[in-house]
Amino acid sequence: GGFAPAWWGHAGTKQLRVVALAVDWAHVLAVTAWVGGLAALIWLAVRHRDVALAQPVLRFSRLAGWALAAVLATGVANTLFGMDDPAQLTDTTWGRLVLAKLAVLAALAWLGQRQRERVVPRLSSGADPQAARRAFRSIALAEVGLMIVGLGLATTMASGIPADAEASARIQSIAVAFGDGQINATVDPAAAGSNYLHLYVLDDVGMQRDDVTDPAVTFESAGTTVDSDLLGAGPGHWIAPAVILPTPGTWRVRVTATVAGQPTSASGAITVR
The missing domain is CATH 2.60.40.1930 (Macroglobulin (MG2) domain)
Known part of the structure; x- marks a missing residue:
């Protein structure tokens, strides 16, 4: 099911298993809401050109803000479960993947802010709506591309060795x-x-x-x-x-x-x- 990674991933191996699983589930839910909401908006923009996008995009922007905060918080918690020394962020493969995911998250946050500050006002004004929709689609597709990269990094981390275990093994x-x-x-x-x-x-x-x-x-x-x-x-x-x-x-x-x-x-x- 949708929560399977939390059971077979690293969370299931930790001493604080219930807490780790809860954090993993919250992380998956936040990512699902974020990715699913953005995909729905892109589908709306492409398939229903007569539907005004300003309000749906604004509502999703608020949802995305909360999802971003949840992904960041649960990601930090998962990182703490997987390492016991800050130096492992740069000294281990798993730690470097964490930094790469953080860079992807920062880029997504920047694109989301750009969407909210520049595109939503253009969609709301009604001036040149087609240009505004194209601007929305361009940024949204860039976000999807980054999300795919982030999901790939997450998959690699889930199937790899956590930083604490990697450091101990060497x-x-x-x-x-x-x-x-x-x-x-x-x-x-x-x-x-x-x-x-x-x-x-x-x-x-x-x-x-x-x-x-x-x-x-x-x-x-x-x-x-x-x-x-x-x-x-x-x-x-x-x-x-x-x-x-x-x-x-x-x-x-x-x-x-x-x-x-x-x-x-x-x-x-x-x-x-």
Whole structure:
């Protein structure tokens, strides 16, 4: 049915399922009212040339304003359901599709305002009605074209991976034994270039240790060695905000530290895109 995308799309996978589905339904209803109303007006303008368009266009303009507000509000809500970091708007494919949809929406808003300010007064005045109808049709058809683009972007988003899942999937991590506990190291986005490193040193029950000194992390691949400038971020937790891995491929990660007075080391491998 008309609400099927809300059931099989991303809204059905979220923890706040009822809220997400309600937002999705409201989004679909607003888009349907907007697209359907515009299509009806174009059909009226083309098939019934003797019918005055001023009042129908003015009424639809008010409806379109409310539909625009609803589409924007529900679109923002859907975006928040699909990402957990503003940087994902530019760092992920799904986020860039959101920005493209926003650009389409802004263009539609501009065309709608132009229709209301320039075309509706001409339709109401009755002066040169044929020219006024042609102006209406031109802008309305441009709106339809943009709506088709927007629906295509929405379809691509519905069948794609949300930004939060895409960002999570590209993170590489290692978890290996380290003394009587273990280390967890994550590299984000695990791509050639600058990466963000998190290093956690845990005890035998998974708690972050406070008896670790002199931690060091090095990356090695094909004769290239990259050292990390670690910064303390809390007990048993260090970060390196800018680890430059110059080439894609398999990198061996070596971690050394002194744990409870004992030199300790471990290593693992990550794949860099």
